[in-house]
Amino acid sequence: MTLGSPIALAKKQISSLQGYSLLVGRAFASLLTPPHYWGDIFIQADSIGVGSLPIVVLTGFFTGCVLALQSAVSLKQFGAISMTGTLVSLSMMKELGPVLTGLMVSGRNASGMASELGSMQVTEQIDAMRALGVDPVRKLVTPRILATVGMLFFLTILSDTVGVLGGGLVAVGLLGLNASSYFHSTYRALQYADVVQGLTKPLFFGFIIASVGTYFGISTKGGTQGVGRATTQAVVVSSVLIIVIDFLISRTMIGIFGR
Amino acid sequence: MPDTPKTDISSGKPADNGPVLVFDNVSIAFDDHRVLENISFSIHPGETCVLLGPAGSGKSVLMKIANGLVKPDTGSVKVFGEEITTMSEVQLFKMRQRVGMVFQESALFDSMDVEDNIAYRLNEEGVSEDESHKRVQEVLNFVLLGQAIDKFPSELSGGMRRRVSIARAIVTNPDFILYDSPTGGLDPITSTTIVELVVKQRDVAHTTALMITHRLQDAFTLATHRYDEQAGTMKVIPDGAVDESTTFLVLNEGKIVFTGKTLDLTHSEDTWIKAYLA
Ligand SMILES: Nc1ncnc2c1ncn2[C@@H]1O[C@H](COP(=O)(O)OP(=O)(O)OP(=O)(O)O)[C@@H](O)[C@H]1O
Numbered sequence A: 001m002t003l004g005s006p007i008a009l010a011k012k013q014i015s016s017l018q019g020y021s022l023l024v025g026r027a028f029a030s031l032l033t034p035p036h037y038w039g040d041i042f043i044q045a046d047s048i049g050v051g052s053l054p055i056v057v058l059t060g061f062f063t064g065c066v067l068a069l070q071s072a073v074s075l076k077q078f079g080a081i082s083m084t085g086t087l088v089s090l091s092m093m094k095e096l097g098p099v100l101t102g103l104m105v106s107g108r109n110a111s112g113m114a115s116e117l118g119s120m121q122v123t124e125q126i127d128a129m130r131a132l133g134v135d136p137v138r139k140l141v142t143p144r145i146l147a148t149v150g151m152l153f154f155l156t157i158l159s160d161t162v163g164v165l166g167g168g169l170v171a172v173g174l175l176g177l178n179a180s181s182y183f184h185s186t187y188r189a190l191q192y193a194d195v196v197q198g199l200t201k202p203l204f205f206g207f208i209i210a211s212v213g214t215y216f217g218i219s220t221k222g223g224t225q226g227v228g229r230a231t232t233q234a235v236v237v238s239s240v241l242i243i244v245i246d247f248l249i250s251r252t253m254i255g256i257f258g259r
Numbered sequence B: 001m002p003d004t005p006k007t008d009i010s011s012g013k014p015a016d017n018g019p020v021l022v023f024d025n026v027s028i029a030f031d032d033h034r035v036l037e038n039i040s041f042s043i044h045p046g047e048t049c050v051l052l053g054p055a056g057s058g059k060s061v062l063m064k065i066a067n068g069l070v071k072p073d074t075g076s077v078k079v080f081g082e083e084i085t086t087m088s089e090v091q092l093f094k095m096r097q098r099v100g101m102v103f104q105e106s107a108l109f110d111s112m113d114v115e116d117n118i119a120y121r122l123n124e125e126g127v128s129e130d131e132s133h134k135r136v137q138e139v140l141n142f143v144l145l146g147q148a149i150d151k152f153p154s155e156l157s158g159g160m161r162r163r164v165s166i167a168r169a170i171v172t173n174p175d176f177i178l179y180d181s182p183t184g185g186l187d188p189i190t191s192t193t194i195v196e197l198v199v200k201q202r203d204v205a206h207t208t209a210l211m212i213t214h215r216l217q218d219a220f221t222l223a224t225h226r227y228d229e230q231a232g233t234m235k236v237i238p239d240g241a242v243d244e245s246t247t248f249l250v251l252n253e254g255k256i257v258f259t260g261k262t263l264d265l266t267h268s269e270d271t272w273i274k275a276y277l278a
């Protein structure tokens, strides 16, 4: 790859942003008119939701474990080791659950979408679809966005839950805390604002994963190498966007709810 | 989005008897590389236009423009009398329902079997399963691939894929077919089978067509043969006559160098054409 002039680079970035916005606009517009491909939504929901269960459960569980372990060390210094449950549940619910699940699913599914649609693009299957009178945005992009948003929501709840369980296992088994007071404190720690924040994030993250993954897939150029490039870019861009948007949502929510 | 008025797509006839495809001063460039320059021609109902030209002369791009898959930079393209360069993608889908297209590399859906590939458009239109199975079987027999119905594209040879692709394009009896190099990279025997399919489609269904080919031999087979329905094969037109509905369009470096009938082409005095045909 050669370094182009900054103006050419800026032009390219702006035109990708324009392409991305157009794609997202068309994906939403296609919700308003028939036909709807319900079957494709279910197939995608199955592959994204059920397929991601193992990695989401594993990461959620061990994140909860390590969170309890690490926070107990610090909390002990203040004689506040009984706060472990509060810390684990707040961290999981507001930050680690949504973000880690988002990153995991992005690694697994944004890449999958980009490579699948990218291969279809370079072998002209997308053009063939258009030639056969089927809108690829309606058929390929919209179902993936809907399925990812829906599934990431539930996967995040699952990740939060197993995180708290994992934390509990460490707190009780290794740190010798009382089980009922641990779980009581995890539950009592959560307020309405925390739950809203924790459940809003996966909706945005799911949208980012699917829209970025399909965008890079559909705009793939340049053969199999292009497919590889699109896959990498999809994961990088969606992961970075997840972290950035996470900050923005947190800031907004704290502005609204004060915590 | 406002509903566009419904055109009668089931009647199987063009809305009028005007040309099926008209290019008027069409030009397109990809990043400063001018691929087509001021292309103007038209194709009339029942005509089979053969598009010739060296590799990279812009034939595939021209065909994609004709189906609205690529938008030209300037110029006007009319399909069935309607301007398509200004149409939205949704309006284009209506137009494409009457057009079949065979891609240069077949472009079959590789995660679907042959039946689902061919029935793609039928399923989309909500045709019942029995009816669609029947029509897929019919069209597969037409392309002599009856036994391949439950195979996947990766299990087929190049020539078989090309024929599945033709089957997919003709299963809905389109009014206009675009064939992009249907014989490219195939042996002479398979090529002849495919040309015979094109001739059959031309003489039995009288479908208007635009066909790209690299093989002059195929182009001339098309011009000098006629399908004999009784015998079930194509036969040479006697007395050295040529099929009147076959026309030629020759592109070179993005410009039209010839357009006209078979005999005009073979008798052309143009040095480049003479060299190309030689
Ligand atoms: N999407 C595209 N982006 C950039 N350039 C393109 C694109 N499609 C085609 N071109 C260029 O347009 C020119 C014509 O391509 P086209 O595929 O129409 O050639 P062709 O006449 O079909 O060749 P062949 O006989 O080998 O199939 C080529 O130089 C190609 O590089």
Ligand SMILES: [Mg+2]
Binding pocket: B059, B060, B061, B104, B180, B181
């Ligand atoms: Mg070509």
